[in-house]
Amino acid sequence: MTEFAAMTLVDSGELPEYPLGSEDRLDSHYFMVWERRRWLNSDMRLKATAECRAYYFDLINISYDQSPIGTLPLDMELLAKLLFVDAAHFRSLCRLDFGPLHKWSQCIVEGGEVRLMHPMVLRTLTEAISRKEDNRARNEAANAKKRIQRLRSVIAGYHAELAKNDAAIRFMYQWLQEQGCEYRTSQWVERAMAAWSDHMLALNMKNRRTMS
Known part of the structure; x- marks a missing residue:
């Protein structure tokens, strides 16, 4: 029973x-x-x-x-x-x-x-949700890679050498993400480049103070 x-x-x-x-x-x-x-x-x-x-x-x-x-x-x-x-x-x-x-x-x-x-139902669902999250992570990573490549191509039109700088491209990509920028117009790209320039200037000043 x-x-x-x-x-x-x-x-x-x-x-x-x-x-x-x-x-x-x-x-x-x-x-x-x-x-x-x-x-x-x-x-x-x-x-x-x-x-x-x-x-x-x-x-x-x-x-x-x-x-x-x-x-x-x-x-x-x-x-x-x-x-x-x-x-x-x-x-x-x-x-x-x-x-x-x-x-x-x-x-x-x-x-x-x-x-x-039910233990069997829970196990099956846990595995399915795990696969779903793995697929989502892979898709997001692939989409991010494509967006970064597109940004690199756009930056190359402004500054060919800067476009070869992986650290700069990733910084600008992250900066645009943090700003909630969905459509990367020329104004947004120029602002991202300016943000990278300010970042490098602040970093150089910090290094000089440390060395002095």
Whole structure:
């Protein structure tokens, strides 16, 4: 018999904290990773009824659109509505050893709310979000490289030697970023060059004071 037979609310102080928050999303993902072989050999598939397996799979899909992602509400009646099933019947299924909420357990999420989590769902989501962040970092790095190259080409039109100075180009690129410059007009480029000149002048003066 599962812990959902009585669905007793556990003291929130004893519950694990769910590591994902409302800001962790996979809105652009219209699919989820499903470990086929693991599922085919799992106790849930081998021992649960066809009805319980169907609701179990549905709840996993539903959890991907919840907040925080990967969790479910604790309200059994609401879960039954989400599954389009009679609440009393759903409760009876959850009393089975391999019911629709097999291995779902209570956790505490941001704001102190108690919800349900599943270790497999959490692991899959954590890996997906990690890949998403890695892809974002790679894309940002690639885009920054292209913007720096474009800036170098523009600077070359003003000062060919300055365009060969990697430190100068990176300084001006960073300066433009800090100014919130989205469109690099000739005025902004000239201001960036002036900022680099001021930076070098201040640096030289500092070095002279140190040496004197």
